[in-house]
Amino acid sequence: MRVLGGRPEGWNAPTLVGRCAERRVLDELVGAVRDAGESRALVVHGENGVGKTALVEYLAGHARGCRVARAVGSESEMELAFAGLHQLCAPMLDRLEVLPSPQRDALRVAFGVSPGPPPDRFLIGLAVLSLLSAVAERQPLICLIDDAQWLDHTSAQILAFVARRLGAESVGLVFAARVPGSDLAGLPELAVRGLPEAEARALLDSVLNGPIDQRVRDQIMAETRGNPLALLELPRGLTPAELAGGFGLPGAVPLAGSVEESFQRRVGSLPAPSRRLLLLAAADPTGDPALVWRAADRLGIGADAAAPAVDTGLVEFGTRIRFRHPLARSAAYRSAPARDRQDVHRALAEATDGELDPDRRAWHRAQAASGPDEEIAAELERSAGRARARGGPAAAAAFLKESATLTLDPVRRADRALTAAQAEIQAGGFDAAQDLLAVAESGPLGEFERARADLVRAWLAFAAGRGGEAPALMLAAAGLLEPVDAELARATYLDALGLALHAGRLAGPGGDVPTVARAAGAVASPRTPGAIDLLLEGLAANVNQGYAAGVPALRKALSAFASGMPPEQEVRWLSLAFAVALDLWDDERWDLLTGKYVRLARDLGALTELPYAVDSRTFLFLFTGDLPAASALVEEVRAATEAMGSRLVSFGALAVAAFRGVESEVAVADIEARGEGVGMTAVAWTRAVLANGLGQYDKALEAARQAAENPWQLAFLNWALVELVEAAARSGDMETAEDAYRRLNERTAASGTDWALGIDARANALLSEGATAELLYREAIAHLGKTRLRIDLARAHLLYGEWLRRERRRVDAREQLRTAHGMFDAMGVDAFAARARQELRATGEATRKRSPAARDEELTAQEAVIARLARDGLSNPEIGTRLFISAHTVQYHLRKVFAKLGITSRVQLDRVMPRDRPTFP
Structure with missing residues (x-):
């Protein structure tokens, strides 16, 4: 033998009996990949022994003309990050050099080939997608993942990400699993049942x-x-x-x-x-x-022991x-x-090279331990650091959990459990984080450790969709940190205030904005305050003493964001900083900060931050009247959230739809359940915009009232008050209009920017009569004309024209209404364009709807954004990175774009798609 x-x-080899239907599905998958150049994903699932592996073997044997790559999940390797991914990709690494450098570097770090900061797991996902696509350029590729239920979590997440982003790469990705896990949810399935x-x-x-x-x-x-x-x-x-x-x-x-x-x-x-x-x-x-026989030698097992096992x-x-x-x-x-299992793990640890594979050695040592062991616990902790550098928090959490389990000293155990809980939250393991938090709190905790525990609990509440609970927990942590670490305490107070502003009226007891702001306002500032300190000071003053009191410190804070802050720190706070810029009616800083937010998220590979950054940038393009560019960014956000499985509601998408005159369906109950008061405000504001655009002022009044309920909702409160003044004035509810204008004026007067002064004059004009109203309308147009905010300018012309028509000055009215209609029509702001068109007809002037759609508007949303990025000079790999698709799929869509636009090359895109302003990020 x-x-x-x-x-x-x-x-x-497994011989298939029957299975005609299942074989037909697999044959069709191979045909689509090999013959049609398509990509396919499939999850083959069924109970133990039902024949999943036999079907996988059948597919491998019938994938003629294709390269077959394989990986098998292992129950004992579930805690080792990238174990499954490395199995699949290691034979393909000769194609690594063709990847864009950020993706190439991310894979090298993940596989331990080179040092570097922990790469974002979605950046690794893009790298794997690009690698599979590059391999498939030479020969169609079939990837088979058996026992997927036992893949390590990081590999499972990344491979599921790749499966969802496959396009035109000639790649087939087939998973075999007992039950499709949450990572694989939504992918095409083939259920395998008994014969x-x-x-x-x-x-x-x-x-x-x-x-x-x-x-x-x-x-x-x-x-x-x-x-x-x-x-x-x-x-x-x-x-x-x-x-x-x-x-x-x-x-x-x-x-x-x-x-x-x-x-x-x-x-x-x-x-x-x-x-x-x-x-x-x-x-x-x-x-x-070789490893097994080395370990066998240590246990005194001879080679003759193999034959009976094989028999x-x-x-x-x-x-x-x-x-x-x-x-x-x-x-x-x-x-x-159990004792025999410990013995073989000990032998495997001794047989494993500590230099080449220190983490697997540490893992075997942990399984061999019969009780707490500080030496092994410390080794696992070091492994966690290396694992985090390769695969981020998910990779580190497994080692940290095991380290805490083997730690006897209660203080060290609590510290390691808290660190593990933080890693689990970052990795999305909320139940595990809760268990680790309980382990930490079962031991003695000092002031700093109690503060850390509160921090973990706060971020756990926020990440797990309980945003209303988070501010009070974060506030408690800040209070504990204050006598221990003043700098960290101020950052934590700012976190607490940011969470309270996010939760809004949905914040739980002790975490509402006024409560948090009072505590934050009592914190002493350092002698030389930085951007974080100034943000905290300004926001606290804004709430505690009124809007105007916070303006000076907030302006200084925004200036500090322009330079001097480490990029990793800056990207963390930019979502709050750009919201402050909007709240101050500072469109220049808004442009600067949202542009930087997007660039930093891309440059740092902080892809989990990217959807928020791009969504923030969407509003800038929207208000400047470039709806095609705003729609392109909406598509980027959609691609990112779809790829990451994010629950983010794109407020930018809701706003673009509202200005286009389209009502969006939003799961408000889900937003409320997550404690996202800002989301409730955003939805109500977009409904008010839509109704005002359509001239449905009663509906607009109701929605705007809801949006303006929260007096401390950054940015959205400004916009809500604008809609409320207009809706109330047009509905004849002058008391509400005047109260809304009073609140608005408090903010615009303190700001003093052209945007703020133009909005103030336009709102005041709605409440005025005669020469005063006309003067205010002209003043609004003058101020807004100095800004890039073309939608607000067009609305000023519309309101002025409507007022002139009611004053029976038809000739003057037509001039303003023509301007408004022309601007709205050119921008694609269809609801307000229809309102202007109706007003023009009332003056006796006939108007026509916009001419039939230009050819570039016949493109799908994805094609439009690809065309726009190609026109702006991005390469196919760079476009693929933006949209979480492969460069090959980008080229496939560009061919369709060229056919629709009647062009033959990228250089001709400038002619058919004029460039945007401001800079497309």
């Missing part, structure tokens, strides 16, 4: 070596329910007499249990050295025979060690006493 170098005699009765009987007959009693056959058929592995394995545990006469046949038991018991019986029948060798092989997830058909010893089925591995491992 040959033990090394191939499969043993009697070990046959039909006739096929099940045929498979059973194929493994029987003698006669079988009909009652025994019927019992086996009933117990296995057509499960192929069970049909193959259960008869092995029955003697010829039992098969022939049915004596001793057990009653029905759970399928997985009965099959595993069959494997356990075979393991138990082996000589002790062979059982130990099987246990050793089961404990090593790498399948590396059972449970395992093969070749260039890799492979078990017949995951349940066979499980049986070999779980049937062994």
Whole structure:
């Protein structure tokens, strides 16, 4: 018998019985990838032993003309980040050099090839997508991921990300799993069930070596329910007499249990050295025979122990060690006493090179530990640091959890558990974070550790969608930090205030904006305050003393953001900074800060921050009247949130739709459940805009009232008050209009920018009469004309024209209404354009709707943004990075763009798509 170098005699590749429908699905997938140049993803799922692996093998054997890449999830390797991904991608790394440098560097760091800061997991996902696409340029690629339920979490997330972003790359990505996990939710599925009765009987007959009693056959058929592995394995545990006469046949038991018991019986029948060798092989997830034999030597296991194990058909010893089925591995491992398992892990740790693979060595040492062990715990902690550098928080969390478990000293255990909990929150493991937080709080905590625990609890509440609870928890942490670390305390107070502003009226007890602002306002500022200190001071003063009191400090804070702050810190606070700029009616800073926010998120690879950054930039293009550019950014946000599985509601998308005159469906209940008061305000504001645009002033009044309820909603309160003044004045509710204008004037007067003064004059004009109103309208147009805010300027012309018509000055009215209509029509602000058109008709002037759509408007949303980015000089890989697709898919869409626009090259895009202002990010 040959033990090394191939499969043993009697070990046959899985043979499919039946499965015509399933094979047809797999054949179609191969055809689409190989012959049509398409990409496909598929999740093959079903219970243990139902034939998923056999179908995967069938696909591998019938993927003629394709390169086949494989990875297999391992239960014992689930905690080692990138283990599955490395299996799949390692043979392809010769194509690494063709990737864009940020993606190339991210993969090198992730696989431990080169040092560097922890890459964003979505950047790694883009890198893997680009790598698969590059490999598929040479030959269509089929990637097979078996036992996907046992992939390490990081690999599972990244491969699911890739599966969702496949386009025209000639790549097939097939997962086989017992139950599709949340990472794979939404991907096309192929459910594999038990064989039909006739096929099940045929498979059973194929493994029987003698006669079988009909009652025994019927019992086996009933117990296995057509499960192929069970049909193959259960008869092995029955003697010829039992098969022939049915004596001793057990009653029905759970399928997985009965099959595993069959494997356990075979393991138990082996000589002790062979059982130990099987246990050793089961404990090593790498399948590396050299490592296993080195460990076997330490345990005194000779090479002759392999033959009996191979004879059972449970395992093969070749260039890799492979078990017949995951349940066979499980049986070999779980049937062994705990002490034996510890011994083999200790041997594997000793056999593992501490220089080349220190983390796997640490993991084996941890499994070998019989109790708390500070040396091993410290080694795991060091491994966590290396894992974080490669794969970020998800990779670090597993080692930190194990480190905390092995720590005896209660203070150190609490510290490690808190660090692990923070990593779990960042990785999205909220339940695990809650458990680790409980572990930390079970020990003695000093002031600083209690503050850390409160911080963890606050971020856990926010990340888990309980935003209303977070501000009070963050405020408590800030108070504990104040006597210990003043700088960190101020940053935490600012976090608490930011969370309170985000939660708005949905903030829980003790976390409302006034409560947090009072506490924050009492904090002493440093002698030389930085941007964070000035933001905290200004926002607290804004709430505690009134809008005007906070303006000086906030303006200084925004100036400090322009320089001198480390990029990693700056990107963290820019979402708050640009909202402050909007609140101050500072469109110049708004442009500067949102542009920087997007650039930093891209440059740092902070892709989880990117949707928020791009969404913030969308509003700038919207208010400047460039709706095509705003729509292109909406598509970028959509691509990012779809790729990341984010729950972000794009307020920019809602606003663009509202100005276009389209009502959006929004799950307000979900926003409210997450405690996002800012979201409730944003939705109400967009509804007010839509209704004002359509001239439905009663609806606008109701929506604007809701939007203006919260007196401390950054940026959106300004816009809500603008809509409320207009809706109330047009509805004849002058008391509400005057109260809204008073609140608005408090803010515009303190700001004093041309934007603020123009808005103030326009709102005041709605409440005025005669020469005063006309003067105010002209003043509004003059101020707004100095800004880039073309929609607000067009609205001023519209309101002035409407007022002139009501004053029966039709000639003058037509001039203003023509200007307004022309601007709205050119910008695509359809609701307000229709309102201006109706007013023009009332003056006796006929108007026409906009001319038929230009050819560039016939593009899909994705094609439009690709065309725009190509026109602005971005390469295909750069465009792919923006939209979370491969460069090959970008080229596919560009060919369609050229055909629709009647052009033949990128250089012609400038002619058919004029450039935008401000700069497209």
